[in-house]
Amino acid sequence: MPEQHKAGSGDGRAARWAGQRSKRRAEMVDAAVAAISVHGPGVSTGQIAAQAGVPRPRLYRHFDDADDLYRAVARRAADLLSTSMSPVLEYRGGTAWELIETGVRTFVIWLSEHTDLYRYVMHRAVQDTEGVGAMVTDIRAALAARISEILRAYLNVLGLDTRIADPAAFGLIGLVESAARRWMNEPNALSREEFIHTVTGWVWGVVHHTLRDAGVELDPHEPLPSLPD
Structure with missing residues (x-):
């Protein structure tokens, strides 16, 4: 004892x-x-x-060393972004335009408020492809996977091929992030509201083309169909 x-x-x-x-x-x-x-x-x-x-x-x-510190900061940045985006990725109802605009706005505002942190992580990602770089890739993949789930659910309700959800989601993540990163470096070119509106239109353009190509016309300002529980 x-x-x-x-x-x-x-x-x-x-x-x-x-x-x-x-x-x-x-x-x-x-x-x-x-x-x-x-x-x-x-x-x-x-x-x-x-x-x-x-x-x-x-x-x-x-x-352990400087790289361990960098990776801990990258994880913190990932947590901050995930927390910010989580309500958007659980969004249901409303219109297609509202859904897209909410996602774009949330990401752009987060980027505006954490510009130096984002740059710090991205700079380290280039130098440390197996550590921070892999983490950044995982963050993008996690966001894209969640968006893919949302797209797949709506495509299924509309009776469309759900296989396009995954590549579309990854493509849209790349479009928004690349455009936002460029805007962040040249913020005077467009106001934040102008930029959000413009990028929302670009994302809708991709979605609209995808739906129209499958024979579906969807008004972006009409309520989306209900998803099953």
Whole structure:
């Protein structure tokens, strides 16, 4: 019995220590995100350490190396984007235009509010194709997969070939992200509202062409058909 009590106490201490380490690591990621907003996507680990209020070497008590820190920041960015997009991807009802515009608007606003964080992650993705790069690919794939589910559901209700949902979803993700990334670098070319309206029209154009090619005419401002529960 005494040995069991001793082992249990050790397990409790280990769990508390692991929880403390996880908390401190999350705080360091918070500091990194804050430092990026202050110093931009070229932020140094020294600036991140200063934001966290610790000497630079102490950062690496919580991360294996600089790449581990970069990947933790990328995961945080992915969580922020997923949280922002989640209500949109659960959207039901309304019109096709409203559904598309809501998705485009949510992504563009998120990008506008996290421009430096996005640039930081994308820059690292190019340099680290097996780490951050793979993570960025996974994020895009997850968003595209969810959009594909929505498209497939509506195509099925309309009696159309659902096989086109997947390539269409991935293509639309690429269109919106590429256009938004370019607009982000040249924001004075179009106001945010003008850009959102324009890109919504482009996405609808792809959807409209796909439906018309299958013999279906859908008014983008008429309510969408109901989906089965």
